[in-house]
Amino acid sequence: xxxxxxxxxxxxPNIDPHLHIWHWPIPLYLFLGGLAAGILFFAAxxxxxxxxxxxxxxxxxxxxxxxxxxxxxxxxxMFDLTHMLYFWRLYTTIRLESPMSWGAWVxxxxxxxSFAWVFIHLREVFPNFKWxxxxxxxxxxxxxxxxxxxxxxxIPLTIVxxxxxxxxxxxxxxxxxxxxAILGPLFLTSGLSTGAAMNILFAKTSYxxxxxxxxxxxxxxxxxxxxIHMIMGYYAGPEAQKEALDLLMGxxxxxxxxxxxxxMGLVFPAILEAFELLGAKVWAAIPAILVLIGxxxxxxxxxxxxxxxxxxx
Amino acid sequence: xxYAMVIDTLKCVGCSDCVxxxxxxxxxxxxxxxxxxxxxxxxxxxxxxxxxxxxRCNHCTDSPCVRCCPTGASHIIEGGIxxxxxxxxxxCGACIESCPYDARYTHPEGxxxxxxxxxxxxxxxxxxxxxxxxPTKCMHFGDLDDDSSEVSQLLKKRKHKVxxxxxxxxxxxxxxx
Numbered sequence: 001x002x003x004x005x006x007x008x009x010x011x012x013p014n015i016d017p018h019l020h021i022w023h024w025p026i027p028l029y030l031f032l033g034g035l036a037a038g039i040l041f042f043a044a045x046x047x048x049x050x051x052x053x054x055x056x057x058x059x060x061x062x063x064x065x066x067x068x069x070x071x072x073x074x075x076x077x078m079f080d081l082t083h084m085l086y087f088w089r090l091y092t093t094i095r096l097e098s099p100m101s102w103g104a105w106v107x108x109x110x111x112x113x114s115f116a117w118v119f120i121h122l123r124e125v126f127p128n129f130k131w132x133x134x135x136x137x138x139x140x141x142x143x144x145x146x147x148x149x150x151x152x153x154x155i156p157l158t159i160v161x162x163x164x165x166x167x168x169x170x171x172x173x174x175x176x177x178x179x180x181a182i183l184g185p186l187f188l189t190s191g192l193s194t195g196a197a198m199n200i201l202f203a204k205t206s207y208x209x210x211x212x213x214x215x216x217x218x219x220x221x222x223x224x225x226x227x228i229h230m231i232m233g234y235y236a237g238p239e240a241q242k243e244a245l246d247l248l249m250g251x252x253x254x255x256x257x258x259x260x261x262x263x264m265g266l267v268f269p270a271i272l273e274a275f276e277l278l279g280a281k282v283w284a285a286i287p288a289i290l291v292l293i294g295x296x297x298x299x300x301x302x303x304x305x306x307x308x309x310x311x312x313x
Numbered sequence: 314x315x316y317a318m319v320i321d322t323l324k325c326v327g328c329s330d331c332v333x334x335x336x337x338x339x340x341x342x343x344x345x346x347x348x349x350x351x352x353x354x355x356x357x358x359x360x361x362x363x364x365x366x367x368x369r370c371n372h373c374t375d376s377p378c379v380r381c382c383p384t385g386a387s388h389i390i391e392g393g394i395x396x397x398x399x400x401x402x403x404x405c406g407a408c409i410e411s412c413p414y415d416a417r418y419t420h421p422e423g424x425x426x427x428x429x430x431x432x433x434x435x436x437x438x439x440x441x442x443x444x445x446x447x448p449t450k451c452m453h454f455g456d457l458d459d460d461s462s463e464v465s466q467l468l469k470k471r472k473h474k475v476x477x478x479x480x481x482x483x484x485x486x487x488x489x490x
Contacts, residue, residue: 007365008329008350012418019415021406082404083423089384089401100407101383173480174377174413238479311413311477 019175019307025076027299030165031194032073033107034187034295036066037162038195040114042212044154047147055199055208060121062195062202067114074107099171103164110157113150120144162188165299169306177244177306180233186226190295193219197269197291200284209284210276216291217273220266227262244309253305256297265294315374315457316392316430317485318444319464319473320367324451327352327365331443331452335369338431338442342421347428348443364490367443367452370395370416370428371476371484378408378417387425392456393485394432399424413480430454457485 006016014020043063046055081087091108095101120143123129131137143150166187169178196216203209234245248257269287276282327350335341335348348369355362372395379387379395386401387408397408402424409417409425420426431441435454439445444452455464467473468487475484 002353002355005352005354006349007327007352008332008346008348010346010349012345015409015415015418019410021409021419080406082406082419082425083402084404086384086400086403089386089403093385095383095385097380098383098407100381100405104383171381172377172407172411174411240479307410310415311480313477 019310022303022307023080024300025080027296027303029073029076029080030168030187030299030303031296032069032076033165034162034191034299035194035198035292036069036073036110036114037158037165037188038192039063039066039069039198040110040117040154040195041158041162041192042195042199042215043117044151044158047151048155054205055211057202057204057208058199058212060125061204062199063114063117063121064125065198065202067111067118070107070111070114074111099164099168103161103168106157106160106164110161113154113157116143117150117154120147159188162191165191169302172306174311175244175306175309176237176240176311177234177247177309178302179241180230180237182226182230182233183302186223186230187299189219189223189226190298193223194292194295197288197295200288203284213273213276213284213287216287217270217277220270220273220291224262224266224270227266240309240311243312244305247305247308253301256301260297261294261301264290265297266291269294314392315485316372316394316435317455317457317464317487318369318430318441319453319455319467319487319489321451321453321467321471321489322364322366323489324449325350325365325367326449328448330446330448331367334442334446335428335431338434339429341426345418345420345426347416347426366476366488367447368414368416368476369443369486370412370430371414371482371486372428372430373482373484375481375483377411377413377480377482381407381411383407390432392430392432392435394430394435395427396429396432397425397427413477413482414484 010016039062043059046059052059078084090104120140163184166184170180170183173179193216196212196219199212200209234241247253269290272282272287329350332346332348341347348367351366351368353364372393376395379389384401384403386398389395404423417425417427434441440454444454453463453467455462457465471489473487473489475487
């Protein structure tokens with residue numbers, strides 16, 4: 001390995017000594033986007049399957065989190081733009097090669113849809129609630145008629161949104177830690193898992209709680225599987241990727257990765273959920289909250305660690 | 314037309330004149346730079362090898378920054394020069410993340426900025442500022458599509474390399490070694 005030195009002096013803010021262009025808003029957004037995608041995916045799926053009476057929490061209650069998550073996430077994204085007043089430029093063009101461009105367009109459709117979903121369920125959740133304006137009632141009736149259509153639209157949109165949060169990172173081949181094809185599916189699975197965890201928190205019946213406990217357990221196992229594959233991919237990869245992996249294997253992100261993501265975010269909640277399935281009494285909120293924290297830490301770790309990795313020349 | 318820069322690492326003394334010339338010519342804000350000089354040291358004493366390189370945006374033919382830009386602010390103009398249109402840039406940082414050479418930065422005014430191969434000079438028939446001031450004449454600029462150009466001839470005659478070819482970006486800044 002050669003020793004490299006800037007002899008002309010170079011200390012550009014957020015670039016040197018290593019890249020730190022994306023701060024906390026980006027991983028926060030990636031987490032909230034994945035969470036909203038997960039919640040709305042299950043709401044749409046169970047609506048299409050006609051299980052509205054069996055999982056009322058997942059279809060009516062939990063989706064109220066989705067538009068809040070999306071709006072906070074979008075706010076964070078906007079906050080991170082350094083040339084904020086020009087953000088509308090995103091919507092003057094569609095660039096299919098740029099994941100960020102189609103992410104912006106998917107969100108353009110997803111945001112109103114998530115609001116509409118909450119809008120048609122709000123009076124079912126709060127029966128005493130009355131709309132302040134009369135003209136809102138016919139809109140509500142109209143949207144309710146097309147609820148299943150909305151659900152069908154949400155299925156592909158939520159999958160695209162969930163997978164895009166990972167592909168956004170993996171499209172950058174300049175950052176070896178990000179540049180692997182499994183990151184998209186991993187973030188999608190993690191998003192669905194956090195969505196299922198949120199559904200556990202909002203579950204109205206023990207049937208619903210158990211159902212989402214089961215789903216979450218399955219998703220956690222898939223996620224662990226993807227993480228193992230990701231690590232194998234780094235080991236089999238070029239030197240730049242091996243060096244990137246050192247950050248997680250003995251480097252400065254090791255504790256964050258093994259304790260907070262693998263241990264407390266995946267394995268421990270999986271064990272608790274498995275015990276619950278076997279009939280043991282577990283307070284279901286514990287694994288759900290751990291999964292949510294683990295999902296958030298995963299995004300923060302990938303964004304922060306990824307920016308420290310680069311090509312070596 | 315495909316503009317390229319050919320830099321002779323055997324002639325470069327690392328004086329950083331190119332850096333200052335660029336900062337002056339392009340009004341680069343204090344604390345920032347569009348080009349920089351890297352000293353790469355290999356081997357062990359007494360067999361030490363030093364390479365000096367004046368580095369900048371490589372104006373890659375397959376530029377990841379142009380691919381990742383969500384608004385099309387980063388684009389390729391005539392001659393293969395990669396530029397950023399300031400009032401189309403939203404400052405999302407995607408291009409900075411995508412650059413294997415860390416050649417871009419966020420200008421204090423918010424937009425993303427980088428080396429332009431001094432196209433405002435090139436279109437007038439002048440050389441980029443960095444090339445024009447080099448005291449050892451180790452930097453060459455020209456058209457690779459023109460077989461008789463100085464850069465084409467140098468690349469034919471001399472051993473050369475590009476930085477991080479494995480990143481797959483097809484850079485247009487070459488280093489003679």
